[in-house]
Amino acid sequence: MANNNGQATFDAAFKSQEFFDKNKKILLGAIIAVVVIVAGYFCYSAFIGGPREEKASTALARGQEYFNAEQFDKALNGDGAGYTGFVKIADDYSSTDAGNLAKLYAGLSYAYLGKWSDAVKYLEDYSPKGDAMVSPAAIEALGNAYAHVGQIDKAVSKLQEAADKADDKAEDGANNSLSPIFRLQAGELLESQGKKADALKVYQDIKKKYVNSQLVQSNEIDKYIERASN
Template sequence: MANKNEKATFDAAGKSEAFFTKYRNVILGAVAAIILVVAAVVCYNTFIGGPREDKASTALARGQEYFNAEQFDKALNGDGAGYAGFVKIASDYGSTDAGNLANLYAGLCYYYLGKAKEAVNYLEKYSPASDAMVSPAAVAALGNAYAAVGQLDKAVSKLKDAASKADSESKDGANNSLSPTFLLQAGELLESQNKTDEALKVYQDIKKKYVNSMLVQSNEIDKYIERTTK
């Protein structure tokens, strides 16, 4: 029984990783919007905030450059040339907005470096805000990290939360780009646990709610619905 459970966990984690890789640009694109958030933070510091926040934001900017260039190890641990790394920034400036973002970046870097446990640790420390892109993507990233370490129920829950968060910030209550992606992965994880009925409901909800999404307009979601109704 233990071997079967371990195999199921491994298979589910593998599917999650493959899915995250497939939709990597979607999620990374959302996280890239953090740059705009940081810009706003810097403006705030210029007129209102104190030097501690400003110093943290300045340090974070260099790490963003490494992150965007996919130099995740340097972004995480520093470059030995004045940039300390997201881990250090998160530790030294944890009480600042920039320090909070450093937790998110550190978690993402660990995930892409294949260190899911460390990714979970930092992504759990990140405090999401109320925005339509960055926070939902961050919550979804935590869901992916949970899946990678075999915590599938938590993974599904976080992916659903990410979709809900994205929808809550959309004008019509349906984020047709991010939410279907997050929910589709939740459905696949449910399938991997043999929770077919739950997965089917997720797929049906996608088709009903996100009519302008590529998944629905391309009829891709119908394949998932058909698969779970056999």
């Protein structure tokens, strides 16, 4: 019952479909932006990681194509024509980098399909790396998945962690594109719990730290500050 109540709160606060539709575009954009880099990495690792890594990365490549084409069922479960799916790749090659990335893609695919418990499972199993884009986006995705299954405290924590990770890789310690969005989501979740003071602090921190972000330059963040102040 507690999970149901948490989900109802989340839905009411965010008009959840509209909220996720907006954020999934950001998330997908972050993933697509590094697909070429990721593919290049696996081409390299194929020469130094041995036959197992090479086989796993080759299997993953077809799934990435289905994912980018938003054919999520095929991406997850295979196409019956030689590609076995992210789920099987993640299971069969769990010890490889490609198998780890398959967990991320599986989690994201389940999220797009609205299968949030499955999304949580695979996103929790994914091990973030030290990159500036994919790992923060993956942590943010887990935060959103937690929110959709009513685990709001975990969601807030992961969204803040995602922002921190993005900031760690920024030259000036402030990623003005990703981090303000992640923190804004955290603030909105705090508001949905009635924690207006905590939400207000998040919004004020956004305005202070991310001065070059669109949220601040457009004065959009001021609306959130005003709302949380009342």
